[in-house]
Amino acid sequence: MSFREECGICGRVLRAYRLRKCSRCKRLFCRDCMVPDVATGNPLEPLCLHCARRVVAPRSVSKYxxxxxxxxxxxxxxxxxxxxxxxxxxxxxxxxxxxxxxxxxxxxxxxxxxxxxxxxxxxxxxxxxxxxxxxxxxxxVRETRIKRKRRKGETNKPFTPVPVRPIKPRAPSKTKVSKLYARIKNLERQRSALKGSVRSPYEKRLFKSSEKPR
Ligand SMILES: [Zn+2]
Ligand SMILES: [Zn+2]
Structure with a gap:
């Protein structure tokens, strides 16, 4: 063993006596990168931070x-x-x-x-x-597509949109049209009544056959 050793986590090179052996992975680490055994709290059986993490949260996926x-x-x-x-x-x-x-x-x-x-x-x-x-x-060296996990019941069918009913242009009802015309006529009549004359709107007027009533 050489005089100086490197901490396996932070990489600092220290005198060998300042490094301690992890009780799990048996490699050397500095004091800053070690904790007492997480299960027992025993400082005489220190764990490196990597090992401590592994003990606390065991791995469920691949190490790499x-x-x-x-x-x-x-x-x-x-x-x-x-x-x-x-x-x-x-x-x-x-x-x-x-x-x-x-x-x-x-x-x-x-x-x-x-x-x-x-x-x-x-x-x-x-x-x-x-x-x-x-x-x-x-x-x-090659492209990888991110694999998507297929959920249960999910099928391989391509996406088909819900059919949409086209909106048919419909001719407006005759009743509506005639009501609308009637209203317009009324408005026009009112307007011309206000504009024009002192005559009451109920006064009878006679029109020549060539002249159209307004
Ligand atoms: Zn260290
Ligand atoms: Zn360790």
Whole structure:
């Protein structure tokens, strides 16, 4: 063991005596990145924050779902993504296994490994791995459509709109028309009565046969 070690979460390099071993994953972390055992509260059996989170909220989805989701998201506007190993730790909310840090083979695009499927199924390949720098380059190789879960009872039929009855232009009723004309006539009569004369509206008038009554 070397004199100085790196905290597995925050990445600070500290003297070995300042780091402690997580009682669950057995890796070294600084005090800031550890809590006493969440179940017993025993400070002699500390847990790293990743392990503590896993104990408190056990995982129901794949460990690498966070990486897959990130790649899908980035895929909508870029085809090349470089991620540091620490960033991937953050995305998956957990520690990558030691082999991911030490063995380039872990990053092989082989569909037989669950972790590789997380990026392969999202439409990405690992293009380059630089473990010395701690960087992984992902390249988008195909489009993926976001799968939508079909609900129960939902069928595969195409959408058919409800038939709409066309509105037929209907001729207005004769009664209505004649009432309307009558009203107009009345108004005109009233108006001309007001305008014109001192005559009472009830006064009889005689018209010549050529002249039409107003
Ligand atoms: Zn730390
Ligand atoms: Zn741990």
């Amino acid at each position: 779902a966070g990486l897959a989701a990130h790649l899908k998201f980035r895929g909508s506007f870029t085809k090349l993504v470089t991620l540091s190993l620490a960033r991937i730790d953050g995305l998956i909310g957990s520690n990558l296994p030691m082999s991911a840090y030490k063995d380039v083979g872990w990053w092989a695009n082989s569909p037989s490994s669950a972790h590789a499927r997380s990026w392969l199924d999202s439409g990405w390949d690992v293009q380059e791995v630089n473990l010395r720098e701690g960087l992984v380059v992902f390249k988008k």
